[in-house]
Amino acid sequence: MSDLIAPTKLTKKDFETDQDLRWCPGCGDYSILANVQRMMPELGIPREQIVWVSGIGCSSRFPYYMNTYGFHTIHGRAPAVALGVKVANPELSVWLATGDGDGLSIGGNHLMHCLRRNLDVKILMFNNRIYGLTKGQYSPTSELGKVTKSTPAGSVDQPVDPASFALGVNASFVARSIDTEAQHLGEVLRRAAAHSGTAFMEIYQNCNVFNDGAFDAFTDKAVRAERQVRVEHGKPLLFGANQEKGLRLNPRTLGLEVVNVGEGGVPLEEVLVHDETNPTFGQLLARMPFPEFPVAVGVLHASLRPTYDGTLRAQQKAAREKLGQGDLGKLLRGGSTWTI
Amino acid sequence: MEPVSPSPPVAEHPSREVIRGAVVRFAGDSGDGMQVTGDQFTAAAALARNDLATFPDFPAEIRAPAGTTYGVSGFQVHFSSQDVFTPGDAPDVLVAMNPAALKTNLKDLKKGGLLILNSGTFNATNLKKAGYEVNPLEDNSLDGYTVLSIDITKLTVTSVKDTGLSNKEAHRCKNFWTLGLMFWIYSRPLEPTLKWIESKFGKRSDLVAANIAALKAGHAYGETAEVFQHRYEVPAAPVEKGEYRNIGGNTATALGLVAGAQLAGLPLVLGAYPITPASDVLHELSKHKQFGVTTIQAEDEIAAVCAALGASYAGNLGVTSTSGPGMALKMEGIGLALSVELPLVIIDIQRGGPSTGLPTKTEQADLLQAVYGRNSEGPVCVIAASTPGNCFDMAIEAVRLALKYMTPVILLTDGYLANGAEPWRIPRVEDLPKIDVKFRTDPAGFHPFLRDPETLARNWAIPGTPELMHRIGGLEKDYNSGHISYAPDNHERMVKVRAAKIAGIANDIPPLTMEVGEDSGKLLVLGWGSTYGSIREAVQRCRDRGLSVSHAHLRYINPFPSNLGEVMKRFDRVLVPELNLGQLVKIVRSTFLVPAESFAKVQGQPFKISELEDKIRQVLES
Ligand SMILES: Cc1ncc(C[n+]2csc(CCOP(=O)(O)OP(=O)(O)O)c2C)c(N)n1
Ligand code: SF4
Ligand SMILES: [Mg+2]
Numbered sequence: 001m002s003d004l005i006a007p008t009k010l011t012k013k014d015f016e017t018d019q020d021l022r023w024c025p026g027c028g029d030y031s032i033l034a035n036v037q038r039m040m041p042e043l044g045i046p047r048e049q050i051v052w053v054s055g056i057g058c059s060s061r062f063p064y065y066m067n068t069y070g071f072h073t074i075h076g077r078a079p080a081v082a083l084g085v086k087v088a089n090p091e092l093s094v095w096l097a098t099g100d101g102d103g104l105s106i107g108g109n110h111l112m113h114c115l116r117r118n119l120d121v122k123i124l125m126f127n128n129r130i131y132g133l134t135k136g137q138y139s140p141t142s143e144l145g146k147v148t149k150s151t152p153a154g155s156v157d158q159p160v161d162p163a164s165f166a167l168g169v170n171a172s173f174v175a176r177s178i179d180t181e182a183q184h185l186g187e188v189l190r191r192a193a194a195h196s197g198t199a200f201m202e203i204y205q206n207c208n209v210f211n212d213g214a215f216d217a218f219t220d221k222a223v224r225a226e227r228q229v230r231v232e233h234g235k236p237l238l239f240g241a242n243q244e245k246g247l248r249l250n251p252r253t254l255g256l257e258v259v260n261v262g263e264g265g266v267p268l269e270e271v272l273v274h275d276e277t278n279p280t281f282g283q284l285l286a287r288m289p290f291p292e293f294p295v296a297v298g299v300l301h302a303s304l305r306p307t308y309d310g311t312l313r314a315q316q317k318a319a320r321e322k323l324g325q326g327d328l329g330k331l332l333r334g335g336s337t338w339t340i
Numbered sequence: 341m342e343p344v345s346p347s348p349p350v351a352e353h354p355s356r357e358v359i360r361g362a363v364v365r366f367a368g369d370s371g372d373g374m375q376v377t378g379d380q381f382t383a384a385a386a387l388a389r390n391d392l393a394t395f396p397d398f399p400a401e402i403r404a405p406a407g408t409t410y411g412v413s414g415f416q417v418h419f420s421s422q423d424v425f426t427p428g429d430a431p432d433v434l435v436a437m438n439p440a441a442l443k444t445n446l447k448d449l450k451k452g453g454l455l456i457l458n459s460g461t462f463n464a465t466n467l468k469k470a471g472y473e474v475n476p477l478e479d480n481s482l483d484g485y486t487v488l489s490i491d492i493t494k495l496t497v498t499s500v501k502d503t504g505l506s507n508k509e510a511h512r513c514k515n516f517w518t519l520g521l522m523f524w525i526y527s528r529p530l531e532p533t534l535k536w537i538e539s540k541f542g543k544r545s546d547l548v549a550a551n552i553a554a555l556k557a558g559h560a561y562g563e564t565a566e567v568f569q570h571r572y573e574v575p576a577a578p579v580e581k582g583e584y585r586n587i588g589g590n591t592a593t594a595l596g597l598v599a600g601a602q603l604a605g606l607p608l609v610l611g612a613y614p615i616t617p618a619s620d621v622l623h624e625l626s627k628h629k630q631f632g633v634t635t636i637q638a639e640d641e642i643a644a645v646c647a648a649l650g651a652s653y654a655g656n657l658g659v660t661s662t663s664g665p666g667m668a669l670k671m672e673g674i675g676l677a678l679s680v681e682l683p684l685v686i687i688d689i690q691r692g693g694p695s696t697g698l699p700t701k702t703e704q705a706d707l708l709q710a711v712y713g714r715n716s717e718g719p720v721c722v723i724a725a726s727t728p729g730n731c732f733d734m735a736i737e738a739v740r741l742a743l744k745y746m747t748p749v750i751l752l753t754d755g756y757l758a759n760g761a762e763p764w765r766i767p768r769v770e771d772l773p774k775i776d777v778k779f780r781t782d783p784a785g786f787h788p789f790l791r792d793p794e795t796l797a798r799n800w801a802i803p804g805t806p807e808l809m810h811r812i813g814g815l816e817k818d819y820n821s822g823h824i825s826y827a828p829d830n831h832e833r834m835v836k837v838r839a840a841k842i843a844g845i846a847n848d849i850p851p852l853t854m855e856v857g858e859d860s861g862k863l864l865v866l867g868w869g870s871t872y873g874s875i876r877e878a879v880q881r882c883r884d885r886g887l888s889v890s891h892a893h894l895r896y897i898n899p900f901p902s903n904l905g906e907v908m909k910r911f912d913r914v915l916v917p918e919l920n921l922g923q924l925v926k927i928v929r930s931t932f933l934v935p936a937e938s939f940a941k942v943q944g945q946p947f948k949i950s951e952l953e954d955k956i957r958q959v960l961e962s
Pocket of ligand 2: 022023024026027028029058059128132133206207208209210
């Protein structure tokens with residue numbers, strides 16, 4: 001039967017646009033784009049059903065390079081615009097590209113409310129710990145004492161950790177990944193796509209012009225096994241070249257500690273097994289201080305609860321069932337009327 | 341047993357006098373229920389088919405300290421058997437529920453007017469709070485008025501004593517006692533209010549019983565106390581045939597938005613953040629989900645406008661409603677909307693400013709902000725409603741223009757229109773013109789900024805449409821492809837085309853006509869917005885005295901009606917009254933190089949008719 005013919009399978013190429021990419025050569029944004037373009041065809045969603053919304057920043061140029069619908073809005077406001085898009089048409093698959101400045105500085109308020117509402121959208125936060133587009137001022141994720149053009153004596157404000165922030169406002173999905181780790185990033189993107197509700201992804205992204213090497217201390221091939229813990233639901237929290245280290249809960253401090261596992265160390269059973277449905281795990285993992293602890297990447301938290309758009313739709317449906325399709329004439333004649 | 345003698349026939353006492361109309365003001369503590377009293381009194385006038393206009397005037401604090409002058413809440417209503425255009429300058433009757441209400445309102449009462457006072461509140465504490473050294477009931481300061489001093493507090497408490505209410509709750513029934521008395525004076529039936537009390541307090545039978553008892557007791561007092569010389573009757577006003585209801589400006593705005601969306605066949609998404617006096621638009625729209633209306637109470641006004649814009653991008657009708665401070669926050673979002681050329685309706689219900697200003701008072705000082713308030717060249721369409729009922733028409737007009745021209749449209753109303761009410765002839769749905777909306781679906785030759793050669797509106801391709809995937813944003817766009825372009829000539833071309841699109845709306849709106857008077861003469865009074873009623877009445881009165889003056893009223897401000905320049909040329913002089921320091925006059929002067937004169941008032945209060953009359957006379961004599 002003709003309607004059983006599978007639609008032509010899309011490829012990465014189908015998601016590329018004819019626009020010249022205007023990021024600096026070597027920027028981490030390129031690899032994030034490539035990974036997203038590779039992942040999108042797997043979703044089986046027609047391109048016209050996908051919308052990319054962004055704010056302002058290098059990272060927010062992203063929609064121009066995706067052959068889907070795209071809306072490059074104003075600085076910090078992408079979650080607010082996306083709110084209207086998703087509410088107006090819940091059938092759309094809505095994705096957001098934002099930066100650490102866009103999402104956590106000027107747009108921190110909107111991001112918070114998007115996360116707590118659990119609007120069914122997917123958010124990619126490109127965290128380069130710097131303002132790229134405005135040429136290198138420190139950002140809300142820059143480390144304390146950061147020397148930049150605007151802070152020659154070092155920044156004086158404490159940074160915010162995006163994943164911890166997201167968990168703090170009750171995000172239903174929080175993950176971390178790294179621009180250059182194609183496989184890991186692809187997996188996180190797929191998990192986010194499958195999540196119902198706001199999926200928040202913090203992606204460590206190298207800005208090779210204004211903050212080069214910001215993440216080398218845990219992303220460099222030579223150290224990453226020691227300095228990253230890749231969390232997976234139901235698996236023990238192990239790291240190290242031979243998975244010889246683990247994270248254990250210290251019941252007295254209610255905090256994590258690094259232990260050696262196996263010979264000369266603690267038995268495997270003492271190592272914490274990751275439970276992504278429990279936000280306490282996410283929070284403990286997100287807040288581990290570096291370099292005393294490794295950096296946790298992967299899906300830190302994922303749980304299900306009703307979405308904002310879904311609940312709104314249900315209310316509208318209920319109103320229609322109760323009151324019928326609106327009758328304008330009746331509405332205008334509401335209250336007491338008199339005829340002359 | 342003694343024989344019972346039949347009671348003597350009761351002559352109607354006192355006589356009923358038919359009057360043309362009256363202006364009544366209720367004033368009391370903000371906890372005294374004056375707004376409810378005013379609403380009910382208005383409803384009764386409406387049911388009697390009087391023409392009417394109302395002016396609620398209340399403090400920004402929900403419960404300002406009791407007895408203070410700044411805690412006084414007022415409600416003025418003008419009802420008549422003739423056309424009514426304003427709530428009236430000076431009340432014929434003032435009901436003052438406490439010394440503070442007397443202190444702040446007496447100056448407005450007409451000389452010889454009726455003053456009804458609750459003497460039960462004129463004690464030392466309240467007198468002191470109101471700033472009276474001597475009790476005004478005991479010196480001669482009220483001599484010029486007909487004073488009726490009644491211990492309403494005591495009479496109310498007595499009337500409800502059987503209902504078992506606490507003393508505090510019993511006191512709260514004073515407003516219904518007073519309303520009962522006013523109903524008696526103006527020969528109004530009690531039934532509609534009895535019904536209202538039942539539905540309002542239904543869950544608490546004691547409150548129903550008490551308020552009904554108080555209402556009836558007040559009414560009976562009028563009948564039996566023998567203190568009144570007259571009882572009045574105001575016949576129905578001769579109005580156009582049709583079905584009527586009473587409507588306030590915010591309700592009319594909300595209903596106009598629903599109607600506009602229905603006429604366009606689009607779901608409506610309202611993004612709003614609560615702010616006085618705009619919140620009622622959000623409240624009203626949130627009740628109409630069955631019309632495909634979605635309301636989002638956003639985290640702030642920026643999110644509200646952005647959500648509305650996102651909804652428009654996705655093919656719904658995006659609307660956002662706010663007041664002054666919120667308007668300031670929305671400007672970057674409006675700039676994006678005009679840059680990406682998406683439809684967006686913005687309702688600014690102006691209030692006194694700057695900053696937080698006078699939240700519950702009226703003003704027209706956001707005009708320049710609406711017309712010019714964006715960074716760079718940011719033309720949008722700006723329109724303004726003139727009466728509470730006109731808010732309905734102008735809301736539909738905002739929807740029509742936004743959709744037809746793919747542009748933000750700012751509709752200006754204000755606190756006076758929002759909270760005021762008037763009888764409104766309900767339009768027949770069949771008579772409302774459909775609004776034509778076409779989404780682009782044809783991929784042939786498509787780019788997002790292709791324009792209709794006539795309206796210059798770009799084509800609207802919404803997400804979900806196959807083959808039309810495209811990207812838009814606030815960066816400048818190439819005229820011929822819609823792609824990002826920083827080319828100098830292209831930028832100027834785009835700036836000009838956005839301006840030309842808005843200017844072209846002038847061909848699609850009605851020309852300016854005279855509200856009152858000939859279309860030429862010595863003086864044109866040119867108004868806009870909520871000053872309509874006062875100007876109209878003032879001009880009419882001046883004309884009745886033989887002065888050469890006409891009134892025209894702008895409902896479209898950007899662009900102006902195409903004949904505005906020509907209309908002004910036919911008059912020797914042009915006077916522009918506004919509740920600001922002269923904003924429209926500034927635009928009119930710079931656009932047309934006419935020496936239009938400003939008449940400014942910025943007190944958080946509407947114009948009095950007499951103020952305008954005096955000014956008109958003064959201008960014509962100078
Ligand atoms: C209202 C407003 N304020 C300031 C700017 C300038 N601005 C543009 S991008 C940006 C910071 C971007 O930083 P981030 O979000 O981290 O993005 P990145 O460029 O690093 O990817 C700033 C301050 C703007 N465009 N709009
Ligand atoms: S400035 Fe930094 S973030 Fe921006 S494009 Fe260049 S390398 Fe990338
Ligand atoms: Mg950044």
